[in-house]
Amino acid sequence: MEKKSISAILKKNAMLIVLVLVYLFFLILTKGGIFKPSSFTELINQNAYVYILGTGMLMCMLTGGNIDLSCGAFVCLLGALGGVFMIVQGLSTGVSILLLLAIGVVYGVVLGFLIAYVHIPPWIATLAGFLSFRGLGTSILSANSKTGSLAPFPVSFQNLFYGRVFPSEKGVFNWPCFIFGLLMAALVVLVIFTTRKNRLAKGYEADSMKSAALKSGLGAAVIILVMTRLSLDGGIPTTLLWVAGIVLIYSFITSKTTIGRHFYVVGGNMEAARLSGVNTRRIMFLAYLNMAILTAIATFTVVARSQSAYADVGKNFEMDAISACVVGGVSASGGAGTVLGMVIGATLIGVINLGMSLISLDANYQRVVKGFVLLAAVVFDILSKQKQK
Amino acid sequence: MAKILLEMKNITKTFPGVKALDNVNLQVEEGEIHALVGENGAGKSTLMNVLSGIYPYGTYEGDIIYNGQVCKFNNIKDSERLGIVIIHQELALVPEMTIGENMYLGNECGHKFAINWNKTYSEADKYLKMVGLEESSKIQVKTIGTGKQQLVEIAKALAKKAKLLILDEPTSSLNEEDSRALLDLMLSFKKQGMTMIIITHKLNEVSYVADKITVIRDGTTIETIDNHGKEPVSEERIIKGMVGREITNRFPKRENVKIGPIRMEVDHWTVHHPLYPERKVVDDVSLNVRQGEVVGIYGLMGAGRTELAMSIFGQSYGVNFSGELKIDGKPIKLRKSESDAIRHKIAYVTEDRKGNGLVLSQSIKVNTSLANLDAISKNTVIDGDKEYAVAEEYRDKLKIKTPSVEQLVGNLSGGNQQKVLLAKWMFAEPDILLLDEPTRGIDVGAKYEIYCIINDLAAAGKCVVLISSELPEVLGMSDRIYIMNEAKIIGEMKAEDATQENIMAAILRSGRGA
Numbered sequence: 001m002e003k004k005s006i007s008a009i010l011k012k013n014a015m016l017i018v019l020v021l022v023y024l025f026f027l028i029l030t031k032g033g034i035f036k037p038s039s040f041t042e043l044i045n046q047n048a049y050v051y052i053l054g055t056g057m058l059m060c061m062l063t064g065g066n067i068d069l070s071c072g073a074f075v076c077l078l079g080a081l082g083g084v085f086m087i088v089q090g091l092s093t094g095v096s097i098l099l100l101l102a103i104g105v106v107y108g109v110v111l112g113f114l115i116a117y118v119h120i121p122p123w124i125a126t127l128a129g130f131l132s133f134r135g136l137g138t139s140i141l142s143a144n145s146k147t148g149s150l151a152p153f154p155v156s157f158q159n160l161f162y163g164r165v166f167p168s169e170k171g172v173f174n175w176p177c178f179i180f181g182l183l184m185a186a187l188v189v190l191v192i193f194t195t196r197k198n199r200l201a202k203g204y205e206a207d208s209m210k211s212a213a214l215k216s217g218l219g220a221a222v223i224i225l226v227m228t229r230l231s232l233d234g235g236i237p238t239t240l241l242w243v244a245g246i247v248l249i250y251s252f253i254t255s256k257t258t259i260g261r262h263f264y265v266v267g268g269n270m271e272a273a274r275l276s277g278v279n280t281r282r283i284m285f286l287a288y289l290n291m292a293i294l295t296a297i298a299t300f301t302v303v304a305r306s307q308s309a310y311a312d313v314g315k316n317f318e319m320d321a322i323s324a325c326v327v328g329g330v331s332a333s334g335g336a337g338t339v340l341g342m343v344i345g346a347t348l349i350g351v352i353n354l355g356m357s358l359i360s361l362d363a364n365y366q367r368v369v370k371g372f373v374l375l376a377a378v379v380f381d382i383l384s385k386q387k388q389k
Numbered sequence: 390m391a392k393i394l395l396e397m398k399n400i401t402k403t404f405p406g407v408k409a410l411d412n413v414n415l416q417v418e419e420g421e422i423h424a425l426v427g428e429n430g431a432g433k434s435t436l437m438n439v440l441s442g443i444y445p446y447g448t449y450e451g452d453i454i455y456n457g458q459v460c461k462f463n464n465i466k467d468s469e470r471l472g473i474v475i476i477h478q479e480l481a482l483v484p485e486m487t488i489g490e491n492m493y494l495g496n497e498c499g500h501k502f503a504i505n506w507n508k509t510y511s512e513a514d515k516y517l518k519m520v521g522l523e524e525s526s527k528i529q530v531k532t533i534g535t536g537k538q539q540l541v542e543i544a545k546a547l548a549k550k551a552k553l554l555i556l557d558e559p560t561s562s563l564n565e566e567d568s569r570a571l572l573d574l575m576l577s578f579k580k581q582g583m584t585m586i587i588i589t590h591k592l593n594e595v596s597y598v599a600d601k602i603t604v605i606r607d608g609t610t611i612e613t614i615d616n617h618g619k620e621p622v623s624e625e626r627i628i629k630g631m632v633g634r635e636i637t638n639r640f641p642k643r644e645n646v647k648i649g650p651i652r653m654e655v656d657h658w659t660v661h662h663p664l665y666p667e668r669k670v671v672d673d674v675s676l677n678v679r680q681g682e683v684v685g686i687y688g689l690m691g692a693g694r695t696e697l698a699m700s701i702f703g704q705s706y707g708v709n710f711s712g713e714l715k716i717d718g719k720p721i722k723l724r725k726s727e728s729d730a731i732r733h734k735i736a737y738v739t740e741d742r743k744g745n746g747l748v749l750s751q752s753i754k755v756n757t758s759l760a761n762l763d764a765i766s767k768n769t770v771i772d773g774d775k776e777y778a779v780a781e782e783y784r785d786k787l788k789i790k791t792p793s794v795e796q797l798v799g800n801l802s803g804g805n806q807q808k809v810l811l812a813k814w815m816f817a818e819p820d821i822l823l824l825d826e827p828t829r830g831i832d833v834g835a836k837y838e839i840y841c842i843i844n845d846l847a848a849a850g851k852c853v854v855l856i857s858s859e860l861p862e863v864l865g866m867s868d869r870i871y872i873m874n875e876a877k878i879i880g881e882m883k884a885e886d887a888t889q890e891n892i893m894a895a896i897l898r899s900g901r902g903a
Binding site: 198199202204205256258259261264265268269271272274275277278279331335336 | 705728746747749759762769770774777
């Protein structure tokens with residue numbers, strides 16, 4: 001196996017390096033504020049919806065740069081309905097969650113059908129939801145509440161989506177959280193090394209010992225670091241489990257399963273995929289069905305965090321999800337991109353947001369910075385790809 | 390002797406790796422209709438693209454002398470300014486726009502910032518009359534038929550004040566009646582002093598309209614025949630010029646040919662065009678393929694070969710199918726599904742490997758396994774190691790030149806891409822392979838290797854249908870040959886009875902008899 005040059009490694013992990021640099025930048029600027037245990041919890045809770053919607057958006061974008069404009073407004077509608085179910089009607093948390101997921105499935109089926117079988121361009125099909133869902137959600141809210149918002153959600157619901165696993169006092173070291181971190185780190189090391197061993201045993205190309213050690217070492221170190229900080233802030237946030245679960249599941253689907261492969265080839269060359277026996281319509285259908293279901297889960301984390309459903313909830317979420325994907329190297333024309341890339345993109349945007357609010361930058365300037373970061377990331381990505389040719 | 394209007398002298402045009410034109414000479418007299426004939430890929434269109442400035446001055450060698458002056462065209466506008474107007478084979482009209490808008494597209498009349506619509510439409514109507522169209526120029530192009538659209542193209546050329554009109558296969562999408570009308574229109578233009586160059590495959594049209602015929606073969610001018618004798622030039626005479634190359638040992642020998650029973654049968658197969666459902670793209674075709682047999686289907690471009698193959702492959706092209714498809718004597722239920730076709734062990738290897746064959750942004754490995762992912766996965770989870778092993782196996786088997794099977798297919802040469810495409814379908818383990826132009830656009834060495842693969846497939850008992858517009862290829866490879874023209878099978882020959890001349894003659898006969 002030829003040795004990879006340092007520049008090739010840098011190029012491949014460019015966004016990761018940018019993330020580290022930006023983090024260090026804010027570490028200095030906030031005088032360590034961004035390294036406080038509470039900042040870690042905040043980062044995860046604040047951005048949980050970006051990771052979840054970003055995963056759904058990734059699946060849509062893989063099929064050919066298609067997007068879902070309606071997810072932010074759908075969050076508002078589901079939030080309002082959730083408020084009605086749990087607060088006004090007093091339904092149990094479990095029943096309400098199932099009802100909301102069912103509504104997500106219904107919307108996903110309709111949307112997927114329109115896009116995949118009626119051939120409505122995705123951005124037009126989802127524009128309808130973008131325009132109408134927020135109006136619908138707001139009218140439901142104002143019909144059920146004088147203030148136009150519904151609060152508070154039941155404690156059981158909040159514990160499920162904005163609580164802690166084995167909670168402890170802040171500042172008291174939370175052992176379950178730390179041990180969980182150690183286990184995850186060990187798992188990462190184990191997976192990397194067994195894969196390598198298997199490949200070598202069968203005589204295939206594999207990572208060199210050095211790079212495997214580096215990869216697993218870095219991965220384990222980051223996990224242990226994060227979990228140690230979280231141990232000092234009351235334990236594992238439940239949002240982390242939701243996000244990590246979804247990210248892991250979709251990483252597996254996209255990289256290891258036939259259906260995941262189909263998403264990539266449909267986006268890479270729709271005709272070639274069709275003529276190779278791939279049911280391209282079904283893939284398009286699944287992309288949008290999946291997006292609607294993930295939007296429902298994202299709604300839970302957002303509503304639980306704000307403890308209320310209100311008219312502005314979910315505003316610009318679709319843009320956050322698209323940004324995370326694009327910054328994370330997901331191709332705007334489809335067929336390329338990974339869940340891990342999207343996670344890095346979402347984290348980068350999250351770190352920038354958190355850092356800017358920690359130094360109390362004016363909200364308007366925050367938007368300016370975000371806009372430029374997005375553009376810079378894409379320009380950087382395209383230029384580095386052009387050089388490879 | 391009339392004045393020479395156009396002279397192309399020693400034109401040589403090289404593309405990376407290919408010499409498309411090699412010292413081509415062409416002389417066109419003022420007021421004549423000059424026909425340019427040759428096989429697909431002989432270089433006719435390239436020559437006309439040089440003339441019209443699509444390939445600008447400096448990208449070719451040699452001189453274009455027009456009206457006594459050496460021309461250095463940088464783009465189409467330059468040549469159009471001198472009255473050289475080309476009408477391409479594919480109609481270049483915007484269906485949603487009106488006839489008038491189309492005619493003055495890019496050539497709008499009026500002020501720089503405002504189009505003078507009154508003038509546009511009145512001028513357009515004037516030119517439409519000249520080509521014999523009664524339609525108003527204010528109706529949308531999509532509302533008129535292809536025959537009339539072709540006339541609009543000509544009117545558009547006239548509106549550009551054409552002095553030398555080049556028509557690239559103007560009748561390829563027209564029926565007999567419309568074709569004849571068009572040819573007569575050309576003759577009437579000639580009376581008015583217009584000079585024309587016509588590129589066509591239909592030799593009966595050539596002898597009908599042309600004053601002179603220039604034959605191009607493999608990028609060189611073979612001869613120019615005068616059509617002014619008492620007898621029109623015979624088609625055999627033209628064909629001889631067109632195909633007169635020698636066939637040397639370009640095809641590997643078939644060994645242990647064992648032809649078994651009929652595996653696939655197609656009965657009275659008719660398919661309609663997906664956008665123009667009234668048009669038949671495959672018309673009452675019946676054919677069969679036997680085990681271990683290589684069956685060639687020869688036809689010119691647009692004869693319906695690809696449409697036939699794709700419609701057999703899970704009805705992946707066309708609408709309103711009728712007819713029957715039998716495999717091993719059992720009729721297959723008609724369904725529009727490619728995966729169904731793969732399940733019935735049919736493979737369609739496309740002619741357009743970049744357009745609908747390969748996923749260029751993915752690796753060799755991913756492309757190889759694509760049509761048979763189930764074979765390397767368990768409960769829909771892909772076994773990455775197995776996939777790698779399969780890709781390696783086919784890379785060795787088909788001699789795909791690449792440092793690694795992780796290489797992106799987009800980075801490979803045409804010949805290697807074609808091999809990856811074949812690898813994909815061989816891995817799908819079909820019994821019947823429909824190979825559509827499997828050697829298009831690849832070099833001679835790679836062609837030979839592909840031929841060897843085809844022979845191996847046949848020797849292994851597969852049924853191979855080889856679709857090609859290269860006559861020598863069909864003749865050199867097939868056990869049996871079907872000839873296709875204008876959506877119909879017009880002949881079937883055993884390989885030993887077939888010659889270039891009698892295949893060409895069959896096509897010409899059918900074209901005239903229609």
